[in-house]
Amino acid sequence: MTGEARKFDPAEATKFFTARGHSGWLGLTYSDHGDDWVELELPWRGDLLGEEGQRVLASGPILSLMDMASGMAIWRTMDEFSAIATLDLRVDYVRPAREGASVFGRSQCYRLTRSAAFVRGLAHDGDAGDPVAHIQAVFMKIAPQGPAVPNG
Amino acid sequence: MAEPTDMDALTPYARSLGIRLERREDDGTPVMRVEFDETVEGRPGHYHGGATGGLLETAGYALLRAELERRDRSAVLKPINITVQYLAAGKSQATYAKARITKLGRRSANITVEAWQDDPSRPIATAVMNVLMAEPQG
Numbered sequence: 217m218t219g220e221a222r223k224f225d226p227a228e229a230t231k232f233f234t235a236r237g238h239s240g241w242l243g244l245t246y247s248d249h250g251d252d253w254v255e256l257e258l259p260w261r262g263d264l265l266g267e268e269g270q271r272v273l274a275s276g277p278i279l280s281l282m283d284m285a286s287g288m289a290i291w292r293t294m295d296e297f298s299a300i301a302t303l304d305l306r307v308d309y310v311r312p313a314r315e316g317a318s319v320f321g322r323s324q325c326y327r328l329t330r331s332a333a334f335v336r337g338l339a340h341d342g343d344a345g346d347p348v349a350h351i352q353a354v355f356m357k358i359a360p361q362g363p364a365v366p367n368g
Numbered sequence: 369m370a371e372p373t374d375m376d377a378l379t380p381y382a383r384s385l386g387i388r389l390e391r392r393e394d395d396g397t398p399v400m401r402v403e404f405d406e407t408v409e410g411r412p413g414h415y416h417g418g419a420t421g422g423l424l425e426t427a428g429y430a431l432l433r434a435e436l437e438r439r440d441r442s443a444v445l446k447p448i449n450i451t452v453q454y455l456a457a458g459k460s461q462a463t464y465a466k467a468r469i470t471k472l473g474r475r476s477a478n479i480t481v482e483a484w485q486d487d488p489s490r491p492i493a494t495a496v497m498n499v500l501m502a503e504p505q506g
Binding site for chain 2: 238265267269274275276280281282284301306309
């Protein structure tokens, strides 16, 4: 399957979603994508550090990065934009990110059902083979206004 | 509780996001607060899941730091993991968060956190986090 045949373009969509709001404040940008995954970049920022005295990126921005990359991966896999909400998100922080480095968040939607989307992913600071974090999450599709679908 | 340490309870990230200490409970547990504005907004008019998660994490670290200080322990805190449950959409109003230390060990702490808006008994998100307490360098 070629990416060109798809309607949902992660590069264009990222520009839209990061123009404002929390993602815009973080400065997230598009990095890469495949059929069922999207990678976003969180550029280094000195005001997003965690513990005082350590030049280490806080864990919060990685959570936000992965939440956003996961949403994009789901829309990419559905090939359309529809409202979704994070239900459960787990992040394992396996090592600190390098000072001054961008952090890349890559998430893959490995299963879509009528009501839920399951994703897994990783964050790395240049080498995807040496991640800084692993994530797993479940998102729920938000039903359009109207009667609820039984067992939806 | 000494006021000057209040801001020390916040990481640079938390301060950038606009999180502040709302109050301390009678037992010293910090209650954190963030106002709704563009820095926390995801879907229009709602909190971004990442911002809510950041508030939960911040409340967890703030409580752990306060508890270690109370016990005269010093440690460098490092995140091990966090699992966030999103229970309801965060609406365009202030959100609060408060943590509880479920287990304080020698090397790691297990912390549960709840975030709410109008009613503390109806949380919009909860989290469980494990934090490593490393020996201070030097």
